[in-house]
Amino acid sequence: MARGYSLAALLRHALSGHRDWPAAWRMPEPKASYDVIIIGGGGHGLATAYYLAKNHGITNVAVLEKGWIGGGNTARNTTIIRSNYQQDGNARFYEHSVKLWEGLSRDLNFNVMFSQRGMINLFHTTAERDSWVRRYNSMRLNGIDAAVLGTAEIAALVPDLDLSPHGRHPVLGGVIQRRAGVARHDAVAWGFGRAADQRGVDIIQNCAVTGIVREGGRVVGVETTRGRILARKVASCVAGNSSRIGEMAGLRLPIESHLLQAMVSEPVKPFLNVVLSSGAHRVYVSQTDKGEVLIGGRLDGYNSYSQRGSLPVIEEIAAGAAALLPRLKRLRLMRSWAGLVDMTMDGSAIISKTPVEGFYLNGGWCYGGFKATPASGWCFAHLIANDAPHPLAERHRLDRFTTGHTINERGAGPAPHLH
C-alpha cells in the first residue's frame, strides 16, 4: 500500500470510498532500549526525531508522549510564524525556521497549510515607533524581509482597523513582515510524526516519563508509566513541564511555567487577511481559514500548571481586540483555552547540553515556539547527533545565564514574562 499522499493516491482511494487509507503512523510497543529517547511528542519533539532520522541517519529513536502527540502547546497556540527578531542568535535562527516552513509541506508530504499572509505590528507612540523601526532596519541588515507602513497603507490592508485619532491608543503606523503567516497546528505534529515514523522512529503515546535513570552521573535511560526504557541519550522537549523533567535529572532551570490563553469567535466571512498585533493593546488577531477570529494576548501572569486561564484576562484581551477592530464587538466568543508555556528569564529559548552527560534540553520557548518548530528540531537533532551545537543555535546554551551571555530581545532585566 502506497504511503505517500498525492493526487494519484487520492483518486485511487476514492474508488474504495476512502475507507482503507493506512494509519498515518504505527502504534508500536516500546522496545527495551533506543539510541535516543525524546521526551514529549509536541512539534519540537517530533521535528527533532524527524531530523535525527533525515539529516543524521539516526533512526533507533523513540518519542515518548504522556498523552497524545500534538496535544500540548502545539495544539493550543495561535500559529503565528515570523522571523522579526533583532538579537544575534535569534535573528538567523528564526529566519532559518521561516525558510524551512516555506518548504515544509513538500518535505513532509503533508500539507501544513503554511499561509504567508503577512504580519503587521502596529505602533501607537513615537517611542514604540522608534523601537520597531530600529528592529525592522536591523532585520533588513540581516537579510530578512521587513518594511515600515504608514496609516494609509495599513488602512488599505486592514480596512476594518480603527484609525481614528480619538481611540484609546491612536495608531501612528506599523511594520510588516510579508513572509510571516500562520499554519495548521495539528498538521505540524501529524506531518512531522508521520514522516519520522516512516523513517523508523517509534512514536509511543500514553507513556509519561516519571524518572531519568542515571549511572555514575550520566544518563542511561528513563522510567515511564510503561516501564524502564534504556538510552544513552535522552532529550527533553516538554515545554511547560521542562522544570519537572529537569528536576528528574537533578537540574534547577531558569524557567517558570505560566498560562497563556487564546480564544476564537464564531466564524464569519473573510475580512482579515493579515495577522494584526498591537503592543499597546497587548493583543493580536488573525482570522482562521474556518472564519473564526483568533485572538491572543498576554500571560495570565502567575505560575501555573493548570492549563486553565482566568476570566479577567480574557475580558482584557477581548477588549483590546475590539478597540483595534470595533466590528468585533458584535461577535460572540466560541471557545477559550490556555496552554502551559515555559518562560525563561531572558525571553529566549534553550537548545543545549546540560551538566548531566547524555541529557539534552530543548525548552524555554516562552510564548513563541510554534514558529521555531522546524529550526528547533533541526538544531536540536544536530546537537544530539554531534554533541556540539548547531551554528544557528550556539547562543541558546543553558549556561548563558551563568556566563552573562543572555539573549535579551527586550532589553529588560531577569523576568519570566519577556516574550
Added chain:
Amino acid sequence: MLSIRCPVCGPRDEDEFVFGGDASAVRPADPMACDDQAWTAFLYRRDNPAGPHDELWFHRFGCRRWLRVRRDTRSHAIVAPPLLAEDAGAP
C-alpha cells in the same frame, strides 16, 4: 478568577494585585561575595513546582502592601491564609 484574602483588606479579586514571583528567592546578603553559580541560582533559577508555591503578591489597588501567599499551581487553590510579607519574614 482568584480571590485573595488580604490580611488588611479582606477577600479581593486577583486583578487588584500584581504578582511578585517566587517568595523563596532570597537575595544573597553580600552579592559581591557570591560566585557565579550562587548568583545565577538566586537571579535566574527557580524550583517552579507543580504544587504548593510560596509567592509574593502586591496589593496595588488596595492597601499597597506585599503579601506572601501559598498557592497550589495545579489547582490555583490558596492553601494557607495569606500573610503580610513582613510578618511572614519574606524579603
